[in-house]
Amino acid sequence: MAVDGRTVTYQRVGGLATSERPSAPRLCLLGRFTLDYGTAAVDVGVAAQRLLAYLGLRRHGTRTVVAGTLWPDATEERAHGSLRTALWRLHRGREPLVRSDGDMLSLAETVSVDVRALTDSALHVVDARSADPGLARHLLFAGDLLPGWDDDWVLFERERLRQLRLHALDALAHQYLAEARPGLALEAALESVRTEPLRESAHRAVVAVHLAEHNVLEAVRHYRVFRSLLEQELGLAPSAGFTAMLPACAWVDD
Structure with a gap:
C-alpha cells in the first residue's frame, strides 16, 4: 500500500492492521478518542480506551486506584479482572502502550498525548506570556475533552483543562495586543x-x-451585549472597572 509516496506493508496482528514499521503511537483525547499509529x-x-484516557490525563496510577476509578460499580475482584483484560488487549501483537513499574501503571514514553501538548502550551503562555504561533494554534483550535464521556474523573479533568485554556487565551489576547497584532488578539x-x-x-x-x-462604536456595542447577557443570566452588572474602560459613558448608559 502506498502512503505519502512510500510503500507500506500491513499485516494482521491481534485482529488489527499494523505496519511492519509502526510509527510512534499518538493518543488524541480532544474532540474524540483516537489512537493512531502514523x-x-x-x-x-472501550475498556482499553478508558484505561489509556485515564493514564493520558492522570499520567500514572496504582492498579488498585485505576481499577477502582474505571470500574467503580464492580467488586474489587471484577474491577482488577477488567483491568487485566484491558492491559492484555493493549499489549497483544505490538509494543506495549502501558508500562508497569511494580504496582504503578503509566503510558509508555513513546506515546504522545494531545492533552499534554495543550496543557504545556497553556502553561507556557500563562507563565511566559509567549505568543509563539505553534502554541497559539494549540489554544485556539482545541476541541473539548472526550465529549460524551460523563465519568466523574473525566468531568474534573475537562473543567480543569477548560479553566487553564481560558486563562491562557486571556493572556494570549493581551500579549498579541501588546505586540500590535489586534487581529490575532x-x-x-x-x-x-x-x-x-x-x-x-x-x-x-x-x-x-x-x-x-x-x-x-464596536467596543460600546460589545459592552452592551455583555451587560444584557449578564443581567439576563445572573441579575448582575459588569464591574466598575469594565465600565470605566469605555470613554463615552453616555453611550454605555443609553
Whole structure:
C-alpha cells in the first residue's frame, strides 16, 4: 500500500492492521478518542480506551486506584479482572502502550498525548506570556475533552483543562495586543468568549482590542451585549472597572 509516496506493508496482528514499521503511537483525547499509529487508527475497545484516557490525563496510577476509578460499580475482584483484560488487549501483537513499574501503571514514553501538548502550551503562555504561533494554534483550535464521556474523573479533568485554556487565551489576547497584532488578539479573546460567554475578562479583552483600533462604536456595542447577557443570566452588572474602560459613558448608559 502506498502512503505519502512510500510503500507500506500491513499485516494482521491481534485482529488489527499494523505496519511492519509502526510509527510512534499518538493518543488524541480532544474532540474524540483516537489512537493512531502514523496514518492508521487502531480500535482497542472501550475498556482499553478508558484505561489509556485515564493514564493520558492522570499520567500514572496504582492498579488498585485505576481499577477502582474505571470500574467503580464492580467488586474489587471484577474491577482488577477488567483491568487485566484491558492491559492484555493493549499489549497483544505490538509494543506495549502501558508500562508497569511494580504496582504503578503509566503510558509508555513513546506515546504522545494531545492533552499534554495543550496543557504545556497553556502553561507556557500563562507563565511566559509567549505568543509563539505553534502554541497559539494549540489554544485556539482545541476541541473539548472526550465529549460524551460523563465519568466523574473525566468531568474534573475537562473543567480543569477548560479553566487553564481560558486563562491562557486571556493572556494570549493581551500579549498579541501588546505586540500590535489586534487581529490575532481579537481571535484569542473571542475564542475565550465562545468557550465561556459569561467570563468578564474575555469580554474586556475584546473591548480592549476594539479601543486599541479606535473602534469605539464596536467596543460600546460589545459592552452592551455583555451587560444584557449578564443581567439576563445572573441579575448582575459588569464591574466598575469594565465600565470605566469605555470613554463615552453616555453611550454605555443609553
